[in-house]
Amino acid sequence: MARKYPIGLQSFREIREGGFVYIDKTEKIHQMVDSGKYYFLSRPRRFGKSLLLDTISELFSGSKELFKGLWIYDKWNWDAKNPVIRISFSNIGTGTIGLQNAIKGALHENAQRLQVELTTTAYDQLFKELITKAAQKNKVAILIDEYDKPLIDYLDNIPRAEENRIILKNLYSILKDADKDIRLLILTGVSRFSKVSIFSDLNNLEDITLSKHFNNIAGITQHELETNFSEELETLPGVLCIEKLQLLENIKDWYNGYSWAGKETVYNPFSLLSFMKEEAFRNFWFATGSPSFLVNLLKKKKEYNFENVRESDISLGSFQIENPVSAPLLFQTGYLTIKSYDPESQLYTLDYPNREVKVSLLDNLLSAYREIFPATSISVTADLRTAFEHGDTNRIINELNAVIGSIPYEHWKADTESIFHIITHLTFKKIGVDVFTEVHSSKGRADIIVKTRSYIYALELKLDISASEALSQIFEKGYLQPYMADERKKLAIGIEFSSEQRNIADYRVKEL
Numbered sequence: 001m002a003r004k005y006p007i008g009l010q011s012f013r014e015i016r017e018g019g020f021v022y023i024d025k026t027e028k029i030h031q032m033v034d035s036g037k038y039y040f041l042s043r044p045r046r047f048g049k050s051l052l053l054d055t056i057s058e059l060f061s062g063s064k065e066l067f068k069g070l071w072i073y074d075k076w077n078w079d080a081k082n083p084v085i086r087i088s089f090s091n092i093g094t095g096t097i098g099l100q101n102a103i104k105g106a107l108h109e110n111a112q113r114l115q116v117e118l119t120t121t122a123y124d125q126l127f128k129e130l131i132t133k134a135a136q137k138n139k140v141a142i143l144i145d146e147y148d149k150p151l152i153d154y155l156d157n158i159p160r161a162e163e164n165r166i167i168l169k170n171l172y173s174i175l176k177d178a179d180k181d182i183r184l185l186i187l188t189g190v191s192r193f194s195k196v197s198i199f200s201d202l203n204n205l206e207d208i209t210l211s212k213h214f215n216n217i218a219g220i221t222q223h224e225l226e227t228n229f230s231e232e233l234e235t236l237p238g239v240l241c242i243e244k245l246q247l248l249e250n251i252k253d254w255y256n257g258y259s260w261a262g263k264e265t266v267y268n269p270f271s272l273l274s275f276m277k278e279e280a281f282r283n284f285w286f287a288t289g290s291p292s293f294l295v296n297l298l299k300k301k302k303e304y305n306f307e308n309v310r311e312s313d314i315s316l317g318s319f320q321i322e323n324p325v326s327a328p329l330l331f332q333t334g335y336l337t338i339k340s341y342d343p344e345s346q347l348y349t350l351d352y353p354n355r356e357v358k359v360s361l362l363d364n365l366l367s368a369y370r371e372i373f374p375a376t377s378i379s380v381t382a383d384l385r386t387a388f389e390h391g392d393t394n395r396i397i398n399e400l401n402a403v404i405g406s407i408p409y410e411h412w413k414a415d416t417e418s419i420f421h422i423i424t425h426l427t428f429k430k431i432g433v434d435v436f437t438e439v440h441s442s443k444g445r446a447d448i449i450v451k452t453r454s455y456i457y458a459l460e461l462k463l464d465i466s467a468s469e470a471l472s473q474i475f476e477k478g479y480l481q482p483y484m485a486d487e488r489k490k491l492a493i494g495i496e497f498s499s500e501q502r503n504i505a506d507y508r509v510k511e512l
Contacts, residue, residue: 003231005273010050012058016066021273023224026072028217029056038202039186041217042209044258044334046270046285048218049188050088053143056186057084060141082183083134085110088145099150099167103127110134123167128174135181142175142182147198148189155293158322165198172202191332192317207317210338212261219258219266225251232276239279254281257353258334262341268334271356285334286360292374294333298326299368304422305437306336309350316348335361359430366426369419370407377403377430385431388452393493393509400495403427405503420461420497424448444477456483459493470494471508480512 006020015022025048032039033056043049058066062081067073087110092102103123107130111118116133120126134140150168154161175185185205192209199205208214226233226248237244255271274284298304309327316328327350330336337353352358366381367373380402387395404423421437425448428435434451450457458479460470471494474480480490490512498505 003276005277006051007270007273007277010054012051012055013063013066015051021228022070023220023228023269024070025052025055025217026059026067026070028214029059030072030075032208032214032217033059033184036206037182037184038205039184040192040199040205040207040209041186041188041214042190042192042207042332043188043218044268044332045190046268047258047334048269050090050145052218053086053145053186053188056141056184057086057143060084060184080138082138083114083140085114085130085134085140085142086145087143089149090146094150094164095153099164103167103171124170124174127171128178131174131178131181139183140181141184142186144185144187146189147187148191152191155324169198172199175202190334191329210260210313210316212263215259215261215264216266218269220269220272221264221266222252222256225267225272229276236279250281251275252354254355257357258337259353260338262338262348265337265353268354268356283356283360285356294329294335295364295368295373297324297329298365301326302418302422304365304369304426306330307351308339309336310347311350312347359432362426362430366403366423366430369423369426370403372407377427381427381431384427385433388428388431388433388450388457389454391455391489391491393491393507396493397495397504397507400424400427401504404497407502420463421447424459424461439479444473444479446474446477446479449479451488454488456480456486456488456490457493458490459495461495461497463497464499465496467494467496467506467508470496471510475510484512 004018004020006015006022009015009020014020029052041049041052059072059076060082061084062078064073064076064078067076087103087106089102092106094102097105100123104126107123107126108118110116111130111133114130114134116130118126118129118133120129131140131142147168150164151161154164175182187205192207208217220228233244233247237247240247242250251267251272255267255275257265258268259265268285271285275281278284303326306327311327311331315325316331318328327336331338331350335352335357336350338348339351340349341347342349352361363377364373366377367375370377381399384396384399386392387399404420425435425437428448428450436449436451437447439446439449446458447461448457448459450459458474460474460479462470471492474492474494480492483490492510492512494508495504496506497503
């Protein structure tokens with residue numbers, strides 16, 4: 001019988017009763033519940049936050065039968081049940097009936113389930129009343145999922161986002177004086193909005209987003225992959241016609257790489273489970289939500305290079321509605337991840353987590369700069385890598401010209417040289433060759449250096465200036481000199497872009 005994968009399922013009960021694959025996270029949950037009381041956790045979408053909260057809800061509700069065979073089964077006091085108040089801002093109708101009415105509806109649903117009668121009308125006072133009355137039975141567990149959705153959904157409508165921020169701040173302020181009634185409080189979301197703007201009254205909230213102790217509380221570790229999917233790892237090599245070791249490397253390259261502590265990495269659960277079901281390497285996670293706001297923001301700022309970005313803990317831990325900073329936003333939404341941490345400078349180094357995310361984001365950015373987003377640029381870049389690998393400069397130029405020449409006429413905005421640099425950089429990065437921009441030499445900076453297994457290319461890009469002059473600059477400035485000891489062939493390419501013709505007007509090539 002084929003294994004059942006809980007793709008998109010957020011119900012712990014449905015997963016356990018339905019015989020779906022479940023990665024046991026109960027030891028980490030026990031550690032969290034046992035060591036603290038007020039928590040905030042940020043993780044990207046489709047990373048298991050909702051399932052985590054649902055599992056905790058079943059624990060406090062005393063659903064012992066669901067945990068049989070799991071780590072926590074004989075370590076939990078099943079007699080000490082706690083009322084659970086749950087709010088998920090992803091499904092309470094904030095966009096259709098307004099945030100205040102949506103909160104009121106969610107609180108009344110909780111009250112009905114807990115058999116509590118509410119009499120007040122204001123949304124914040126309803127929350128206070130619900131906590132107080134529910135706690136008459138026992139201290140309550142409060143689980144708030146996707147707390148930031150009423151803000152994230154309106155980042156292109158700042159007045160609405162600010163209105164929702166004030167509503168949320170008033171709601172969470174109720175928790176400050178409810179300590180005696182609370183057994184556990186957990187808020188999860190994608191973004192780490194400034195505590196001053198949202199949680200200023202809740203100053204005892206412990207942010208475990210970057211905690212090394214909870215790096216793998218959501219996501220799937222390498223050990224969990226190899227132990228929970230041992231059956232698949234034996235059959236998939238035959239299906240995909242590759243060796244097992246190569247299979248493991250490919251899975252890791254595509255879907256691993258996420259880290260919030262800079263050391264241990266985890267897999268995106270949605271992507272990994274989808275791969276196991278479909279038995280094919282594809283873009284699963286990125287395809288489930290086109291990041292239109294994010295892509296348009298990056299294009300507006302003319303930002304496109306996000307490798308080895310360095311940020312402080314403070315910048316990673318904040319998110320401002322009015323002026324979101326690109327790198328922290330990309331980190332919080334899962335497009336960048338922590339690669340390392342330098343305790344001396346107290347700076348984190350960020351980069352793309354894996355192939356799935358890198359190629360997809362670069363493709364979306366390239367499409368945005370080409371003014372065709374949300375369409376993709378896959379078809380016009382498919383053969384470029386092969387051209388680079390074989391030193392086929394004529395084909396390289398033709399492929400690059402296809403990318404630039406396909407920009408719709410009405411969207412052509414090639415008024416500066418920078419747009420050609422950006423499109424060329426994104427095109428080369430997307431196909432997976434080693435690309436370096438603004439590379440310093442002793443006499444200047446090369447526009448682009450590309451490295452493959454057999455070739456090193458130096459490219460100089462000019463707008464309405466001859467290709468011969470661009471080629472001469474490569475040799476006058478010695479852009480290829482630092483690579484003279486390298487055995488690979490070296491090619492200099494001078495390219496002239498034409499603003500009038502809207503394409504590559506000419507190019508010159510010379511081997512060093």
